[in-house]
Amino acid sequence: MSKIEEVKAKVEAGKTKLVAGLVQEALDEGNSPNDILQAMVDSMGVVGDKFSSGELFVPEMLIAAKAMSKGVDVLKPLMAGDSSNSLGTCIIGTVEGDLHDIGKNLVSMMIESAGFNLVDIGVDVPAQKFVDAIKENNNVTLVACSGLLTTTMPALKEAVQTIKASGLEGFKVIVGGAPVTPEFAEEIGADGYAPDAGSAVVKAKELVKA
Template identity: 85%
Template sequence: MAKINEVKSMVKAGKTKLVPGLVQEALDEGSAAKDILQGMVDSMSVVGDKFSTGEIFVPEMLMAAKAMAKGVDVLKPLMAGDSSNSLGTCIIGTVAGDLHDIGKNLVSMMIESAGFTMVDLGVDVPAKRWIEAIKENQNVTLVACSGLLTTTMPALKEAVQTIKGSSLTGFKVIVGGAPVTQEYAVEIGADGFAPDAGSAAVKAVELVKSL
């Protein structure tokens, strides 16, 4: 466990060069890949909370995400053979009528660092495109819809309800963006909501583990 705690500390500190070696050391000591991954996810939760409260800013959060991604790279070969540890594919995009992608890109990086394979549909994604993407990709466990404008809230609602109303199953839908609230997420039928990129990664893992 001592090595996992070191991994967690170095992820929080964004030490991209140190994390892979520490992850390997933790494995050599007998720690399970899934436990190391969970430790890193927990670290990102702390990083996300600090970002939410303004204690750290985007550069620090990106460094932590990159550090975690380096650690996940070490774990991937071990988790590939164990489907219970594989988090699957996440389809992400910004809804129709919205051209903002900075927040989406940050969320994408964070969710990827948690161990997902990302498929980014970009911006201005029409409702039917989400359905096509789910059909085109294997093992889709999460669909992440982003909306940054108040005026595109109806498009977010349409996207979520189109996805949830389809005959497709086996995944959860998470939403986020500046004007989105937990209440609105519930109202439109989303499975989850995250107020920022840090908590999006944590929520993504939580949702998929409940499948």
């Protein structure tokens, strides 16, 4: 089994104590941070499928998520890029009722690397808290809302609409998360959508520079 396959297997198995070391070993063997990250993202897909089929339950899903976070911590410094914060401040959060944060954290990491000052307001964020954060921070150019559950898609809509109705200006709103489609993003009035962390950066820069 290659080191990368080992990382994937241990994330799936929720081996929180082993993953960081294995990620480091995979790096030492010359694997790219992106390839290692993708392997861990794939693991979460497998875990999700096993949850759907009743092979795994919430505690196993949670522990796999923790294992992945340990691996991401090792990769984070290597993914860092432009730290000039020249693109302004990005407020990011997962919408109300939703506790999923791995995707949000990856998007945060990439957006920060691209040159935004990142303000992460966490998970289960009520719509008004996004508005408060925009008011409390300087030079907000981007607001990013994440939602992972079909049942929290209405909360995503409420967040975007509350932000848009606040009368505050000078920023764009981007949304994402597994159940979100470009059509849904447009329907709820978001300025942009991206399917993953890499394309989120491309879209974020495009929106802010427009």
